[in-house]
Structures are given as structure tokens and as C-alpha cells.
Amino acid sequence: MTSLQQSFNVPFTYNVSFTTKLFSVDNPLFRQFLAQQTSGGTVKKMLVVVDEGVLSAHPTLPAAIRTYLAQNTAVQLVADLLVVPGGEAAKNDPSLVDLIVDAVNEFGIDRHSYIVGIGGGAVLDLVGYAAAISHRGVRHIRIPTTVLSQNDSGVGVKNGVNYRGKKNFIGTFAPPVAVFNDAHFLTTLDDRDWRSGIAEAVKVALIKDLPFFEWLETHTDALAQRDSEAMSYLIYRCADLHMQHISGGDPFEMGSARPLDFGHWAAHKLEYLTDFSIRHGEAVAIGIALDVVYSQLAGRIQEIEADRILHVLQGVGFDLFHPALAENNSEHLVRGLAEFQEHLGGELTITLLDALGKGVEVHEMDVTLIRRAVSKLEVDSLSNV
Amino acid sequence: MTSLQQSFNVPFTYNVSFTTKLFSVDNPLFRQFLAQQTSGGTVKKMLVVVDEGVLSAHPTLPAAIRTYLAQNTAVQLVADLLVVPGGEAAKNDPSLVDLIVDAVNEFGIDRHSYIVGIGGGAVLDLVGYAAAISHRGVRHIRIPTTVLSQNDSGVGVKNGVNYRGKKNFIGTFAPPVAVFNDAHFLTTLDDRDWRSGIAEAVKVALIKDLPFFEWLETHTDALAQRDSEAMSYLIYRCADLHMQHISGGDPFEMGSARPLDFGHWAAHKLEYLTDFSIRHGEAVAIGIALDVVYSQLAGRIQEIEADRILHVLQGVGFDLFHPALAENNSEHLVRGLAEFQEHLGGELTITLLDALGKGVEVHEMDVTLIRRAVSKLEVDSLSNV
Ligand SMILES: NC(=O)c1ccc[n+]([C@@H]2O[C@H](COP(=O)([O-])OP(=O)(O)OC[C@H]3O[C@@H](n4cnc5c(N)ncnc54)[C@H](O)[C@@H]3O)[C@@H](O)[C@H]2O)c1
Ligand SMILES: NC(=O)c1ccc[n+]([C@@H]2O[C@H](COP(=O)([O-])OP(=O)(O)OC[C@H]3O[C@@H](n4cnc5c(N)ncnc54)[C@H](O)[C@@H]3O)[C@@H](O)[C@H]2O)c1
Ligand SMILES: [Zn+2]
Ligand SMILES: [Zn+2]
Secondary structure, three states: OEEEEEEEEEEEEEEEEEEOOOOOOOOOHHHHHHHHHOOOOOOEEEEEEEEHHHHHHOOOHHHHHHHHHHOOOOEEEOOOOEEEOOOOHHHHOOHHHHHHHHHHHHOOOOOOOEEEEEEOHHHHHHHHHHHHHEOOOOEEEEEEOOHHHHHOHHHOOEOOEEEOOEEEEEOOEOOOOEEEEEHHHHHHOOHHHHHHOHHHHHHHHHHHOHHHHHHHHHOHHHHHOOOHHHHHHHHHHHHHHHHHHHHHOOOOOOOOOOHHHOOHHHHHHHHHHOOOOOOHHHHHHHHHHHHHHHHHHOOOOOHHHHHHHHHHHHHOOOOOOOHHHHHHHHHHHHHHHHHHHHHHOOOOOEEEEEEOOEEEEEOOOOHHHHHHHHHHHHHHHHHHO | OEEEEEEEEEEEEEEEEEEOOOOOOOOOHHHHHHHHHOOOOOOEEEEEEEEHHHHHHOOOHHHHHHHHHHOOOOEEEOOOOEEEOOOOHHHHOHHHHHHHHHHHHHOOOOOOOEEEEEEOHHHHHHHHHHHHHEOOOOEEEEEEOOHHHHHOHHHOOEOOEEEOOEEEEEOOEOOOOEEEEEHHHHHHOOHHHHHHOHHHHHHHHHHHOHHHHHHHHHOHHHHHOOOHHHHHHHHHHHHHHHHHHHHHOOOOOOOOOOHHHOOHHHHHHHHHHOOOOOOHHHHHHHHHHHHHHHHHHOOOOOHHHHHHHHHHHHHOOOOOOOHHHHHHHHHHHHHHHHHHHHHHOOOOOEEEEEEOOEEEEEOOOOHHHHHHHHHHHHHHHHHHO
8 A cells, every 4th residue: 555645835925905996097006916917918808796785885986997997908808797786695696606607608707817806795705706616716806895894804815605594605715816905985884884894803903912902992983983094094904913814824724723703603693693684793793792701701801801892892883782692591692602613613612812912712611601791791781771 | 005915825735545445344544544634532524425337336335434434433424425426427417516515514514524525537526626615625535436537637636517518617726635546446447437547647658757658658558458557557657747746836727837738628629529428538648649740740759759659549549530620621629729728818828749758838839730630640540440
């Protein structure tokens, strides 16, 4: 019996650029990116897929893209610009994957062509997935239009769609070739989507970066009042921390540790329990609050530290309790732990806090403490009314 | 305008083991692999998907697998063993992807569980794809059962299914966690499938390894007579060269060069023109012959070298001409060049020979020389009758 050992590294690189009005003719950024990519003088095709919600808030976008690219000889925009529903609907309907793959087929999009996704995290997850499986991966450019997608999902390496009601059951790890964060899009977000992405910034600050958490404390009001400068800084810092985490660790998540999932075990369950009527970020804010109070009850952090965190979350406008948490004596919630483990595979790994700015991994949680944490959040929420 | 630069390497490792009767209880190989993988004492699930053609030739296989794994406490075989049609049918029916993904869902297969594919290249391409998209990649073990899959497709990093009649239109790059080449399976192959995989060995020898080509020359008869020892060496050498190529170059094929596609531009077209009535390897043998004669007509190699190659291919039993090559004054065939370029993306890149064991990349082909090469193969085939 003999064997051959295979071993190699696959390198990935991409830039995340921060700009405003990307497709304004006097903005050279996108043009410059395309110019750097040309090779051998061949004209590359480009297929653009847009989030319906973005399109209705920015109805002149398709014309702006056409005008912008008309001057460009290295890239040829294909006839149709595809429009897909925004939000979770994008990931729930399998025929939307086919819609994009069919366009790849019809327009002769090859592996060196581009598929551009413009939209919130859900649309980007759909488009990224369709691009990843077409011809074993067509070059994919992301233009995220929500806070969450600009500071988290859109700058990372994952995509996915839902399958028979299970979130992200189908998907791949497939880095984009470029990401363009355009701050102008954020002006048309509704308040819930503006706020929602802030939860991921609080999360990453808490597990990785005390100065960033302190910055969040001093800018809570500005963020609540939709100050665009504060938001730009938040997105930049949060994206940076996420990206460092990806490159510094296990980009394709082959192990079981997932520190960026701090606050997420309860959040995932809550999204299901509420039938996705609450936003991911809203669920994450509650999930963070729960694991923060738990960390305090477990003696890992001080009450004063826990309060500072809850204060920031409430300050930007999050509710920190939902009745589904307490339902059936929290039985439903607790089942989420096992589901989270199954989702990750391997042994249960949960991130808690050992200090502000310092996450810690644990492999079990005490159900009594979870119930006490839920009660505390419930009591707090009543006294806040 | 600011930007963040992302850059990381993703490491992949796996072993390709050579054995015989993998699931014989006294063969420790598979057990040893599983033992090395255990982590944290969690029991991993295993879903097995088998090629129908393999199952009818080896009807006791499922029982052998159950017996073999029954003694293993680190892995729990799920209730059903899935059986899928063998050959291209596996890749033409989208419901088979769903069948596997549904099993992943139903049996709670997580990212640290295993999906094992047992079969020819087509079934492995299907199973590898379904595993790659489930939970963004479930650990995948390949047990290839044909010559082609043991020396080429099964030891590599690609998977895929067909879409609306287009071969491999959908797929990903997703390395397996292990490959087990079991020589016993080869005894039940029909002659065409035995022979078919030899074409890839001739291909890789010609572009990379003169001594291996010389070995093929001296073992042509043994291979034609189904000598299992000669075949074992051929598979080992060919797998080794393929694997070195992958690790030494561009594993996920982000550039346009594809030297391993020597002989494949015409082969791909021929498979279509014959409606896949000829095997991939049979088409590749003809494609190699064509590009060898072309290389000679273009003055790159000597006639005596070309003849040595054609002699090996004929010696193992390949036809080196098919009427579809000449049809319509070779117009159909020539169109295959453009399609090959579209498939790869970027500029046209074709591998020719500069010597035995030495491939060379060119970016255009002379249609007159292609027609002359076709004529020569046609004349030779008539004189051989
Ligand atoms: N891939 C990853 O790593 C990752 C990480 C976290 C979350 N996600 C996914 O991201 C999704 C959530 O994304 P999201 O929070 O960005 O929300 P979303 O994509 O669900 O969009 C929310 C709503 O905002 C609309 N919208 C988007 N941009 C707009 C704009 N500029 N102006 C007005 N309306 C706009 C959309 O049409 C939609 O109706 C979830 O599906 C989640 O699973 C993915
Ligand atoms: N992923 C890659 O990198 C890659 C590379 C080359 C080819 N391929 C793909 O591989 C496929 C061809 O694979 P193949 O040549 O292995 O043939 P195959 O998978 O088409 O199988 C041919 C036939 O042999 C049967 N069979 C398989 N093993 C058997 C055994 N041990 N005994 C008896 N019958 C057996 C099958 O049921 C089938 O009927 C094509 O779809 C091709 O696209 C993939
Ligand atoms: Zn999140
Ligand atoms: Zn081949």
C-alpha cells in the first residue's frame, strides 16, 4: 500500500474600497479597477444583478451604470441588468439562482468575465453563490448597499441561499475579486436596516478591540441620529477587524471555532422563532445582550462592564428582549445551542467575554444561567417601557 | 477614498492511497484514516453515495461497508446508502443533486461529517459538487472506481454537473479530504472504460515526462491485455503527475493556462458532435492524435516522434479518427476552438508538443494545418482497416 500526499495553498487577494457615488462619471475608482484587471486585450463581459429595494430607492442607478461603462472599452455590459427581490426573499427562491445561471449561459459569461452584485447582504449572498457555481467560479464584484453588508457580510468570503426553510443551507466559500462600499447608498436605508448593521460592529469590538468599543460608547448618539461621518468610521473599522480576522485565522472555516459568531447562537434561534420578522442585526443585538449578561453571571466580566455594553446597544435603539426568548421556560432558546453545534459541526464552541475587547471560547453553557440571563433582560425591558 | 487590502492563503492537504479491497475487514487503511481524523471525541456521521454500475458489478459492497464500519465507534453510517445512476446520467439530472442535499438535511450531516462517493468520474463529480455546496462544504471522501477517475478526475480538485446540456457548466473547486484508489474495482470495468483512462496517462506523459512515455511504449501490449500490475503503475504515475501539476501551479485555475487540457479542445467538441456516444478518454485519444499530427505539421516535432505516439494510442486499442472530425470540411471541429476559448475565458491557449515529454502553449492555430491533420488521421484509419 502506497500513497501520494497532496498539499498546496490557494492565494486570494481583493481590495475593499470606500467611496461615495461609485457610478458618478467623475469617480475614477471603478474604472481604475477594471483597467488594472485587463489582460491580453480581450474584452470582458459584465453582468449586473441589482437588489429591487436598492433600485426603487435609486431609480437612476441602471442609467448611471450604463453611462459610466459606455466609455470603457475593456468591459462590455451585457444587454440585461437583472433585478432580484431584496431581503431574505432573494435567498428563499431557488429559481433566482437559475435566473442568474441562465443569464451566464445566455450571455456567454466566462470565468474571466464579471458578475456584479449590488444590494444588501441577502442579494449579495445569492449573487455570490450563483457566480461561484457558474463555470466553477466567475469573477465576482460586490457592491454592498446596507450597513451590515458593508461592514460584515459583503467584505467576507461566504455566500449562500436557503433550502427548504433552512438558512444558508447551501453555499460556498468564494472570495470576491473586489468590493466597493459606497456610502451614498446608506442614505436611503430605513432606520431598522441602518441600526441593524451596528450590532455586528458592537460584536467585533467586544471580542477584539476595546478602543473601538470605547469609540462606540462616545458615538452612540451620533449613530442613533444617523450621522454619516460616524457611520463611515464604524463601517471602516468593523470591516477592517472582520477582514483581519479572516486573513489571520481560518478563512474557509475548516475548524470548529467561530469567534465572530459571538452573540449568534441565540440570534440564529431567535430569527427562526420569530419567523424572520426581526432583522439579523436586531437578533444579534439581543444575542449579544444575552451572552454579555451570561458572561457576567458566570463571573467573567463585571456588572459595570455588562451595563456599559447594554447601554450602547440600547442607545443606538435596539430592543434587548423578545418574548420568544422566554417562551416555554426558554426551552426553545436552549434547543438553539444544539442546533448551533450541529451547524458548526464538531464540538459545541461558544464565544463569551472575559473582558471588554476580549472574547473567550467555551464548550458548554449552563442552562440555569441562560434562564437567569433571559429573566434579567426581560425585567430590564419592562423597566425601560 | 480609502481602501483595505485583503490577502490570505487557504491550505489544502489530502492523501491519495493505493490499495485493494478497501472494505475488506482485514484492510486497516480506511479505519486508520478515520482514526486520525477524530477530534474531541464527537461521533461523525457518514453518508455513502454509490454508482449504480459499481453496485451491480459489486453487489456485496454495501454489506461489506456496513460490516467494516460497524466496528468503528468514531463514525456512524447513516441509515440509507444512496444509489445514483452511473456515467453521464449522474451529471445530467439536477434532481440527483437535490437527492444528496436532502439526505444531508434529513440525516443531519454537518460540515465535520463525511460524504463518501464511490464510482466513476461522473458520479464523483456529482457527489463532490453536492458535498461542496451543502453547509458550504461537507468533508468529502472519494473512492474512484474507473481508470480515469483513479488517475485523473478523482485525485484532483474539481467537481461539476451539466446544465441545460452544457458539460460541467455548474461546479466548484473543492478538494476532497481523502482519496482511496482500490485496484479491485478495475477488474469489473468493461474494455472501453479500462482503455479510456489510458488516454489521460499518454497525455500527461507527453507534456511532462519522457520516461513515463517510454514506459508506456514498452507496456502497450500489457495494458491492452488488461495486465493489472501495469495498470497499477500507470495509475500511480499518472495520478502523481496530475497532483504535482495541481500543487505546482494554479490549483483553482484562476489564470487562463491549462496545460493538462492537451488534446482536449478537439476532444470536447467531438464529445458533443457524437452526442457523447464516445467516452471522454476515447475522444481525448483522438484529440491527442490530432494535436500531435498538428505539432508535426507545424514543424515542432519529428514525424518519427509523432508516429511513436500514434503507435502507443493504437496499440492500447484506440481509434484515432472519427468521421465527425471531417464533417462539413471540419467546420464543426474548428468552431470548437472558439468554444474552448470561451470555456477557459481570456485569450485562446492551446497546448502543443515541442518534444516527447514537453508541452508548449500557443495562442492560435492554423486552420489549414488542422484540416491537413484531420486528413492524415482519416487516411491512416482507412489503411488500418
Ligand atoms: N455571507 C455572509 O458572511 C453573511 C454574514 C452576515 C449576514 N449575511 C446575510 O445577510 C443578509 C442580511 O443582509 P442585510 O442586513 O444587508 O439586509 P437585506 O439584504 O436583507 O436587505 C434588507 C432590505 O433593505 C433593502 N435595501 C438594501 N439596500 C438598500 C438601500 N441602500 N436603500 C434602501 N433599501 C435597501 C433590501 O431591498 C431589503 O429589503 C441575511 O441573509 C444574512 O444571512 C451573510
Ligand atoms: N472533475 C474532473 O477534474 C474531471 C476530469 C476528467 C473527467 N471528468 C469527468 O469524469 C466523467 C467520466 O468518468 P469515467 O471515465 O470514470 O466514467 P463514468 O463515470 O462515466 O463511468 C462509466 C461507466 O462505468 C461504470 N462503472 C464505474 N466503475 C465501475 C466498475 N468498477 N465496474 C464496472 N462498471 C463501473 C459506471 O456506472 C458507468 O456506467 C465525465 O463526466 C468527465 O466530465 C472529471
Ligand atoms: Zn451576523
Ligand atoms: Zn480529460
